[in-house]
Amino acid sequence: MNRNRLSFKIIVRVLLFCFILGGSIFTIYYLFARKTIERESRENAIHLAESAVYKIEEIINPAEMIPNNLAWIMETNTLSRDSIYAFLKQLVRNNESVFAGAIAFEPHMFSEEEYAFAPYAYRSGEEIRSRDLWSPAYNYFIMDWYQIPALLKKPYWSEPYYDEGGGGVLMTTYSAPFYRNINNSRVLAGIITIDISLEWLTEIVNSVKIFDTGYAFLISGNGVYVTHPNASHIMNQTIFTYAKEIDEPKIREIGRDMISGRSKFSNVDLKEIGKVWIYHTKIPSSKWSLGVVYPHREMYAGLRNLNIMIFMLSTVALVLLTIATIRIINRQIGPLSKFARAARSIAGGDFDTELSAVDENHEMKELHDSFRFMQEELTKYIADLKETTSAKEKIESELRIARGIQTDMIPHIFPPFPNLPEIGLYASLESAMEVGGDLYDFFPIDDDHLCFAIGDVSGKGVPASLFMAVTITLIRSMSDKNRSCAQIVESVNKTLTINNESNMFVTLFVGILNLRTGELQYCNAGHNPPVLLNRNQEPRMFSNTKAIPVGIFEVFDYRDETVVLDKSDQIFLYTDGVTEAEDADKNLFGEAALIKSLSENRDKSSKELTDRVKQSVKEFVNGHTQSDDITMMCITYWGKNENKIK
Amino acid sequence: MKITIDRTDEGFLVVLNGRVDTTNYNAFENSIAHLYNEKGAAIYLDCSGLDYISSSGLRIFLTLQKKVKVQGGMLKIFAMQPQIKEIFDISGFSSIFSIYPDYETAKHAG
Numbered sequence: 138m139n140r141n142r143l144s145f146k147i148i149v150r151v152l153l154f155c156f157i158l159g160g161s162i163f164t165i166y167y168l169f170a171r172k173t174i175e176r177e178s179r180e181n182a183i184h185l186a187e188s189a190v191y192k193i194e195e196i197i198n199p200a201e202m203i204p205n206n207l208a209w210i211m212e213t214n215t216l217s218r219d220s221i222y223a224f225l226k227q228l229v230r231n232n233e234s235v236f237a238g239a240i241a242f243e244p245h246m247f248s249e250e251e252y253a254f255a256p257y258a259y260r261s262g263e264e265i266r267s268r269d270l271w272s273p274a275y276n277y278f279i280m281d282w283y284q285i286p287a288l289l290k291k292p293y294w295s296e297p298y299y300d301e302g303g304g305g306v307l308m309t310t311y312s313a314p315f316y317r318n319i320n321n322s323r324v325l326a327g328i329i330t331i332d333i334s335l336e337w338l339t340e341i342v343n344s345v346k347i348f349d350t351g352y353a354f355l356i357s358g359n360g361v362y363v364t365h366p367n368a369s370h371i372m373n374q375t376i377f378t379y380a381k382e383i384d385e386p387k388i389r390e391i392g393r394d395m396i397s398g399r400s401k402f403s404n405v406d407l408k409e410i411g412k413v414w415i416y417h418t419k420i421p422s423s424k425w426s427l428g429v430v431y432p433h434r435e436m437y438a439g440l441r442n443l444n445i446m447i448f449m450l451s452t453v454a455l456v457l458l459t460i461a462t463i464r465i466i467n468r469q470i471g472p473l474s475k476f477a478r479a480a481r482s483i484a485g486g487d488f489d490t491e492l493s494a495v496d497e498n499h500e501m502k503e504l505h506d507s508f509r510f511m512q513e514e515l516t517k518y519i520a521d522l523k524e525t526t527s528a529k530e531k532i533e534s535e536l537r538i539a540r541g542i543q544t545d546m547i548p549h550i551f552p553p554f555p556n557l558p559e560i561g562l563y564a565s566l567e568s569a570m571e572v573g574g575d576l577y578d579f580f581p582i583d584d585d586h587l588c589f590a591i592g593d594v595s596g597k598g599v600p601a602s603l604f605m606a607v608t609i610t611l612i613r614s615m616s617d618k619n620r621s622c623a624q625i626v627e628s629v630n631k632t633l634t635i636n637n638e639s640n641m642f643v644t645l646f647v648g649i650l651n652l653r654t655g656e657l658q659y660c661n662a663g664h665n666p667p668v669l670l671n672r673n674q675e676p677r678m679f680s681n682t683k684a685i686p687v688g689i690f691e692v693f694d695y696r697d698e699t700v701v702l703d704k705s706d707q708i709f710l711y712t713d714g715v716t717e718a719e720d721a722d723k724n725l726f727g728e729a730a731l732i733k734s735l736s737e738n739r740d741k742s743s744k745e746l747t748d749r750v751k752q753s754v755k756e757f758v759n760g761h762t763q764s765d766d767i768t769m770m771c772i773t774y775w776g777k778n779e780n781k782i783k
Numbered sequence: 784m785k786i787t788i789d790r791t792d793e794g795f796l797v798v799l800n801g802r803v804d805t806t807n808y809n810a811f812e813n814s815i816a817h818l819y820n821e822k823g824a825a826i827y828l829d830c831s832g833l834d835y836i837s838s839s840g841l842r843i844f845l846t847l848q849k850k851v852k853v854q855g856g857m858l859k860i861f862a863m864q865p866q867i868k869e870i871f872d873i874s875g876f877s878s879i880f881s882i883y884p885d886y887e888t889a890k891h892a893g
Contacts (some may be wrong), residue, residue, distance in 0.1 A: 368841075426886045571805075593838060594838075595838035595839055595842040596805070596808075596839040596842060596843060597805050597839065598839060639842075640842055640845050640846040640849060641842060642838075642841075642842065642845065644838070644874055661873035661875075662873075662875070663873070663875040663876065665873055666873065681873055681875075682873075682875050683875055683878050684878075685874070685875040685876060685878060685879050686873045686874055686875065686876075688878070689845060689879070695867075713838070717835075717837075723802075723835075725835075725866075764804070764805065765805075765837070
């Protein structure tokens with residue numbers, strides 16, 4: 138799929154969004170689930186530990202009751218040697234958990250004559266036997282089980298031990314002191330002990346099952362392992378030696394907390410089973426402490442399995458979503474490609490291109506309809522355009538023809554009068570883009586008189602050119618040797634003014650030069666004043682006229698004026714296209730520049746002079762588009778008998 | 784080109800700014816055409832801001848003058864810049880328009 142395609146982009150964005158959304162949901166779910174599992178595991182750990190402790194207490198508490206009750210009996214009664222033995226034997230027999238029991242008397246406490254007496258009943262196979270513990274070799278007064286409770290004056294649980302005599306089972310001894318009132322004072326009379334097998338304890342603790350590798354363990358008040366799934370630890374290791382062995386200071390901390398009787402959760406990394414939680418709590422009656430070990434891996438195993446399942450399901454869902462999205466998007470935006478193809482085909486000129494139909498009524502349908510609309514409008518527009526273009530072409534060709542006719546109406550063969558040596562004449566009309574209204578004309582009236590005219594119709598375009606054609610025709614037809622310049626202008630004015638609703642006007646300069654005398658009669662109807670050039674003088678302009686252009690008022694008193702030319706004098710006539718030629722900054726060429734250019738070229742022929750001025754104007758505008766016709770005419774008067782054309 | 788037309792106590796004050804040439808004389812004519820039909824109106828044309836006028840523009844001045852006269856009104860032009868005055872002088876239009884140096888003079892002239 139093309140990466141730049143809209144469908145690709147949509148799919149990528151949708152999937153990315155789904156991915157992020159799914160990821161976020163999953164993360165939140167995962168954290169929540171983990172927390173829940175953690176909380177439940179904690180509760181479970183506490184519960185497990187508490188119930189184990191409860192079970193232990195259930196056995197320990199009655200065991201504690203025995204010496205306590207016995208102490209009471211011993212304090213209140215004086216029993217005979219035999220009855221004590223019988224009593225002890227009976228006690229061991231009746232209490233399954235009790236392996237042995239003993240009543241060790243203080244020196245001379247049982248009888249004056251006897252130094253020490255410690256009747257002892259114990260199990261030996263199925264039998265219950267009894268004997269006196271005292272022998273010179275076994276001075277029980279210095280034994281822990283005797284000395285500690287005697288000194289502390291309170292019951293004492295011994296550290297667990299393997300009893301060699303008792304078949305190598307793990308044992309512990311509970312010792313409680315008992316007293317007698319002698320001379321009204323309470324005196325220690327001895328220590329009552331019972332030995333309890335710890336086999337049952339191991340059973341209880343080992344029955345705590347936590348997943349596959351989790352377990353519970355019990356340590357004594359000194360930190361010795363009393364129970365542990367690894368039997369080699371029992372009685373051989375303390376939690377501290379174990380901590381040292383695996384080099385894990387945290388275990389030592391846990392050990393310290395355990396023997397000081399605290400309940401606590403800890404996180405620790407165990408070599409054998411990895412990261413675990415350890416919860417420990419004390420056994421209230423003894424200084425022992427129970428720990429439960431929760432392996433992380435197994436604790437979260439269910440969650441991990443669930444995660445794998447979710448991940449697989451998500452992957453499948455994502456794949457399905459991708460396929461579905463691609464299909465949906467392709468179906469929905471498929472028409473776009475077709476539209477694009479159609480647009481290219483339309484752009485190529487095939488306006489009848491069929492658009493693929495869109496059935497569903499949504500944006501695509503809207504696009505389809507707008508597209509169809511555009512197609513129709515375009516077809517219509519092109520048709521219109523063809524029509525207008527052909528119409529325009531027609532007009533343009535007509536305009537071209539008009540301009541041709543207009544150009545043809547003015548004389549453009551130079552020199553115009555090879556047989557008139559008295560004058561040199563040159564004229565030029567450069568049209569702007571649009572058809573303009575400039576005009577010039579010259580023609581002999583008779584052998585001695587040359588009539589010439591220059592004019593500028595207001596405005597531009599076809600109306601101006603029509604007006605110009607009428608004007609030039611009128612000038613020709615109105616000029617004869619019986620009319621003065623003013624009369625010619627008046628006649629032209631009168632004719633043009635009639636029905637001139639558009640108020641168009643022509644600035645017009647008409648002159649009649651007497652070739653013999655050099656007398657120039659002229660009438661200026663609002664035209665730019667011509668320039669008179671004399672070799673020996675600076676160029677000077679004719680004075681401004683008071684007469685208005687023709688075509689404005691039907692009756693206007695146009696006047697003739699006269700000037701006499703010397704031989705080789707020149708008259709330069711022009712339209713405002715020259716003085717108002719603009720450069721790019723809209724500066725006008727102006728009269729001063731015209732005079733300057735004329736002054737610099739006053740010894741030149743009519744043609745040369747005209748060309749030079751044209752050149753000056755061209756340099757001034759510097760490529761800026763010409764906006765008005767530029768018309769110039771120059772007449773050099775040589776006079777009679779001067780056989781020269783200049 | 785910019786034109787503003789205000790009705791004043793004296794009649795209308797038309798202020799013409801910029802250039803009037805072949806590219807915009809139509810717009811010029813359209814914006815003042817409604818004055819053609821004002822009966823007996825005195826129209827004051829302020830040319831102080833007028834920088835250039837072509838013959839097409841002159842034609843509209845002429846038309847305005849004619850129309851106003853037909854309706855019994857008058858057109859007074861004032862404050863022309865020298866180059867505009869020159870165009871009027873060259874074409875002889877100075878003789879057919881009433882031209883004044885400023886508004887005050889134009890108002891008080893008969």
